[in-house]
Amino acid sequence: YRDIFYLVVPIVEPSFWSILTTPLKPFHWQAWLVVIAAVLYVAFAVTYIQTGKICPEGKTPLHRISKIFYTCIRSFTMGYVDNSSETPSREEKVVIVGFSIFTLLVLTAYTATSAAALITYDDTEIESLDD
Numbered sequence: 428y429r430d431i432f433y434l435v436v437p438i439v440e441p442s443f444w445s446i447l448t449t450p451l452k453p454f455h456w457q458a459w460l461v462v463i464a465a466v467l468y469v470a471f472a473v474t475y476i477q478t479g480k481i482c483p484e485g486k487t488p489l490h491r492i493s494k495i496f497y498t499c500i501r502s503f504t505m506g507y508v509d510n511s512s513e514t515p516s517r518e519e520k521v522v523i524v525g526f527s528i529f530t531l532l533v534l535t536a537y538t539a540t541s542a543a544a545l546i547t548y549d550d551t552e553i554e555s556l557d558d
C-alpha cells in the first residue's frame with residue numbers, strides 16, 4: 428500500500444505590486460507611519476542635540492532634509508544611531524538608548540507577526556490578541 432497525494436490548485440502568478448509589498452504585510456499601514464515618524468524624530472533629535480540646529484549644514488534645504496532622511500533610514504536599518512558623536516552628551520545617550528529600545532521592540536513585533544502569518548491557514552488578518 429502506497430500513499431500518493433497530488434495537490435491540484437490553480438496556478439496564479441502574483442502581481443509585481445504584491446511581491447513588492449510582501450515585506451510590509453506584517454504591520455498595518457498606520458503602524459508603519461508610527462515607525463517612520465519615530466525614526467524621523469530620532470534623526471531630528473540627534474541632529475539638534477549635536478549641532479544646536481534642527482537641520483544640518485548643507486547646500487540647499489533639500490540637501491539638508493535628504494541628509495536627515497538618509498541618517499534616519501541608515502540608523503534604523505543598522506540598529507543604532509549612525510550619527511552619534513565620539514563622546515555623547517547625556518541628552519544624546521538618552522535618545523540613543525530610547526532609539527535602541529524602540530528598534531528592539533519593532534523588530535520583535537515584526538518577527539512575531541511574520542511568524543504568526545506563516546502559521547495561519549487562511550488569509551485572515553490578526554485583529555486582536557484573541558485571534
